[in-house]
Amino acid sequence: MDPSDEEDNTHLLLLQRAALTAALQREPYDLILYLERAKVHGDLGYPDLSASDCYRALLLSDECANEEFEYHEQALEALRKRCTSTSGGWQIPAVLQRRRGPLVDQSILSGGLEILSIVEGVRGTTPPLTNGNTNTHGHSRSYGSSGGDTRSDEDEKGQQDVSRTLRIASIRCYQSLSISLLLCGCLKSAYEFCLRGLAVSEHDKDLQQAKDYILLISKRRLKLDEVDVTQLPDQGLVRREIYPWNTHEPNRYSQEALDFLNKELATCAPKLEARVTELPVLLDYVRNNDAFGDDATVKQLGLFAKVDIEPGEEILDEISLLVANNVLKGSLCDACSAALPPLSVDSKVVGCPDCHDIMFCDEDCFNRAQESYHPSVCDKDVDTITKDPDPKDKPFALYLHLLGRALAMSATQEVHPLELTEVRYVWGDFIASVLNTVPLSLRAEPSPVWTLPFSFSSNITGPLHLLEKMDIDVFESIDKYDTWIINTLYSKFRGTASARANERTGHPEVAAVHPLWCLANHDCDPNVKWEWGGRMRFWCRDSRVGGNPGGIKKGGEILNHYTDIDLDVKERREWAMGSLGGFCMCERCKREAGELGGNSNGNDTNGVLEDPET
Numbered sequence: 001m002d003p004s005d006e007e008d009n010t011h012l013l014l015l016q017r018a019a020l021t022a023a024l025q026r027e028p029y030d031l032i033l034y035l036e037r038a039k040v041h042g043d044l045g046y047p048d049l050s051a052s053d054c055y056r057a058l059l060l061s062d063e064c065a066n067e068e069f070e071y072h073e074q075a076l077e078a079l080r081k082r083c084t085s086t087s088g089g090w091q092i093p094a095v096l097q098r099r100r101g102p103l104v105d106q107s108i109l110s111g112g113l114e115i116l117s118i119v120e121g122v123r124g125t126t127p128p129l130t131n132g133n134t135n136t137h138g139h140s141r142s143y144g145s146s147g148g149d150t151r152s153d154e155d156e157k158g159q160q161d162v163s164r165t166l167r168i169a170s171i172r173c174y175q176s177l178s179i180s181l182l183l184c185g186c187l188k189s190a191y192e193f194c195l196r197g198l199a200v201s202e203h204d205k206d207l208q209q210a211k212d213y214i215l216l217i218s219k220r221r222l223k224l225d226e227v228d229v230t231q232l233p234d235q236g237l238v239r240r241e242i243y244p245w246n247t248h249e250p251n252r253y254s255q256e257a258l259d260f261l262n263k264e265l266a267t268c269a270p271k272l273e274a275r276v277t278e279l280p281v282l283l284d285y286v287r288n289n290d291a292f293g294d295d296a297t298v299k300q301l302g303l304f305a306k307v308d309i310e311p312g313e314e315i316l317d318e319i320s321l322l323v324a325n326n327v328l329k330g331s332l333c334d335a336c337s338a339a340l341p342p343l344s345v346d347s348k349v350v351g352c353p354d355c356h357d358i359m360f361c362d363e364d365c366f367n368r369a370q371e372s373y374h375p376s377v378c379d380k381d382v383d384t385i386t387k388d389p390d391p392k393d394k395p396f397a398l399y400l401h402l403l404g405r406a407l408a409m410s411a412t413q414e415v416h417p418l419e420l421t422e423v424r425y426v427w428g429d430f431i432a433s434v435l436n437t438v439p440l441s442l443r444a445e446p447s448p449v450w451t452l453p454f455s456f457s458s459n460i461t462g463p464l465h466l467l468e469k470m471d472i473d474v475f476e477s478i479d480k481y482d483t484w485i486i487n488t489l490y491s492k493f494r495g496t497a498s499a500r501a502n503e504r505t506g507h508p509e510v511a512a513v514h515p516l517w518c519l520a521n522h523d524c525d526p527n528v529k530w531e532w533g534g535r536m537r538f539w540c541r542d543s544r545v546g547g548n549p550g551g552i553k554k555g556g557e558i559l560n561h562y563t564d565i566d567l568d569v570k571e572r573r574e575w576a577m578g579s580l581g582g583f584c585m586c587e588r589c590k591r592e593a594g595e596l597g598g599n600s601n602g603n604d605t606n607g608v609l610e611d612p613e614t
């Protein structure tokens with residue numbers, strides 16, 4: 001294929017995506033629009049966004065089918081509108097119509113993402129209406145029935161048309177969901193949706209084929225001959241990028257961005273300023289050439305001293321409400337996650353008068369919470385969604401909880417989530433869209449490396465539950481809460497959040513994004529140490545690694561540490577890899593790894609909590 005054809009195709013698909021998104025803003029309950037956009041997302045190489053659209057379509061088909069559901073009328077009306085032809089007859093929308101070719105092309109089973117192009121649609125004839133229908137929760141149902149024997153023939157025919165269309169749509173949703181989730185590495189969810197689809201249409205060839213394919217990929221991934229379907233992996237990776245349609249991401253290196261950040265720094269770190277700097281490009285292996293001649297660098301931001309800073313001086317004191325903890329009914333301040341003092345007569349601790357068990361350090365924290373996020377979650381029981389998770393899901397759950405806080409801030413302040421001051425200028429560790437692109441050709445080179453952790457529950461259902469708990473109409477608000485926005489928030493959190501672990505279990509239990517603190521880059525011979533209770537603080541170190549004197553000269557860079565600098569170089573590099581995006585190449589690491597011919601002499605003691613899984 002001529003590469004320019006692919007480019008043209010992408011451009012066209014992006015236009016289609018924009019048109020469908022605009023249409024969804026006008027017709028938010030139209031499940032057909034969601035299925036159409038799912039197909040475009042799939043063709044663009046975003047199986048995660050495709051899965052999300054299919055899931056929303058499935059929810060809307062449930063809404064159509066159940067009179068008691070909140071958006072029943074709107075969803076049904078939207079469906080009828082879409083399926084009524086100009087002559088007034090009923091027509092099945094093109095996206096639900098017969099597709100040519102198999103769902104999965106067996107000739108491309110070599111693995112990877114090549115099967116993206118297969119998520120195209122239902123095959124074959126409409127299944128018989130007499131088969132039992134099942135909603136997204138697996139319960140039996142009768143689509144669109146309003147009951148009674150008094151219906152006219154016309155009403156009866158209308159009901160049948162709706163039922164038949166919903167049935168095709170739901171099968172289509174199950175097919176696309178299972179394949180899209182498989183492509184994102186969520187094997188368990190993919191398998192479950194496949195089974196739900198087969199419960200609706202037992203003999204659907206595409207679903208049967210998808211099921212075989214999921215099992216095949218599972219065996220390969222687990223390197224087993226047989227797999228226990230209840231134990232399939234359910235977390236994968238997706239593209240981490242500034243989506244081509246993301247108009248919210250600022251130019252972080254512009255004067256405007258620096259002016260904004262420096263104005264913010266003036267209050268909490270008056271001796272520091274943000275500047276554009278060059279950092280080495282880090283790889284997930286150690287470059288093994290003589291003098292590290294490969295000196296590729298990348299433009300990023302960093303923090304620098306505006307004046308000379310003395311050893312022991314405090315240089316940053318930042319408070320952020322973009323904080324989350326996963327301690328159920330914990331003893332932490334809801335606003336800043338500082339440990340609350342034991343109750344006493346002169347205690348300053350205050351509780352929210354309308355919530356059960358939501359406590360704040362003092363009136364200041366309570367007032368900040370009221371201004372920033374609390375009204376959107378007050379007395380809404382939102383925390384139960386993300387707290388007390390299974391240990392293996394803890395890092396995902398903590399990020400979901402952080403996401404919940406950002407969504408509550410956005411709703412309370414009536415600001416787009418990506419425009420929140422705590423989020424807007426934060427580093428997202430994005431990879432250029434072009435490098436993330438999925439090869440369109442079936443015979444293409446190996447798949448790209450996707451780096452954003454993804455799971456069906458934390459990226460799709462979890463955010464929807466959070467929004468529902470906050471009484472936000474998830475269909476009417478895609479301009480603010482579409483899945484690409486959720487993914488962008490996660491990208492930023494995963495690049496910058498600090499975590500605090502439970503002293504007893506070692507599991508991460510508090511996470512926070514401090515948008516100014518996180519501008520500081522890492523070095524295994526740091527010149528600052530930090531402490532995070534309710535506030536994030538930086539001090540200039542008294543001494544550096546190896547006993548060298550502390551102090552930072554005017555113009556010197558603030559060198560933070562993302563890992564325990566007491567560890568040996570191998571461990572340090574492994575632990576810092578997640579937050580750095582590659583092996584640390586600071587002078588100390590190179591020296592201690594013998595890459596500069598020096599000896600190991602690390603003896604510093606300021607460790608930070610780093611979750612190896614994140």
Ligand SMILES: C[S@@+](CC[C@H](N)C(=O)[O-])C[C@H]1O[C@@H](n2cnc3c(N)ncnc32)[C@H](O)[C@@H]1O
Binds near residue numbers: 427585
């Ligand atoms: C928390 S951010 C630090 C601030 C970031 N430079 C910015 O522009 O906002 C962490 C990211 O900075 C980069 N980084 C920090 N320290 C680095 C180092 N010593 N060498 C190379 N990259 C570094 C990595 O890309 C890492 O993912």
